[in-house]
Amino acid sequence: MPELPEVETTRRGIEPHVQGRTITKIVLRRPDLRWPIPEAIRTELLGARVDAVERRAKYLLLHTSRGTAIVHLGMSGMLRVLPRGTPAATHDHVDLELDSGQLLRLTDPRRFGCLLWQPLGTTHELLRDLGPEPLSDSFDGSLLYARSRKRSAAVKVMLMDQATVVGVGNIYACESLYAAGIRPTRAAGSISRPRYDRLAAEVKRILAHAIQRGGTTLRDFLAPDGAPGYFEQELQVYGREGEPCKTCGSLVRAKLVGQRNTFYCSRCQS
């Protein structure tokens, strides 16, 4: 489900309800997510106050004075803020009850997501080798260019590699490459510096705009208040196989690239 815009939308949605609140109770209904929820969540997070809600890559970080709870939403995860006492449904795996009378509920049908604990002063392995944030100044065309030299893999695979730049998943990789006029299958090492400048600029523009629109709701993504994202209406190629390209009218194609369905216009993208 969520790429960077959806995770950021989630962060913005929960922050006003969670920041400054103390966790008064933790209900673990299914601890077997991608990795088992560690015992430290019970022992350390309970009674702790959430000082800040941060996003790093596609991870949400609940910072407390004792350490940080790390949440990843995987493909189908969702966080909602609900009144305490709201009955739980099948895939509601975790409730963090707050001293406000509300609860933060983690729902994740496929259980590709996780809830982990990072003790104060340490950096979790999962956060260690991440690339730069795409909306920061440390991400630009020169970084993509430098990283791409002598790489034969498809540019789309490199763009989706979280060690290159974080937060770009299948939807936004397709959309950014379309906007930049680059064929997703192109070998990363065969693309010029100016084209990478353009690509970096389009990644930034598209992600920023998607955040503004509340993310993309394809099937089931909802913000913590239940609102869908509105970026779907602005998708240019993703999910549009066989439909006319919005620029030139030729039909959008789909092809597997790096095991993921990839959408592009063979006329506009080279």
Next chain:
DNA sequence: CGACACACCTGGATGC
């Protein structure tokens, strides 16, 4: 190290 296939899991859409 890079490239690639695969695994994890469930629900919804599709086709017979």
Next chain:
DNA sequence: TGCATCCAGGTGTGTC
């Protein structure tokens, strides 16, 4: 209506 099949927004792991 029922059932088999395919597909999905992510990413760590194993193999070459």
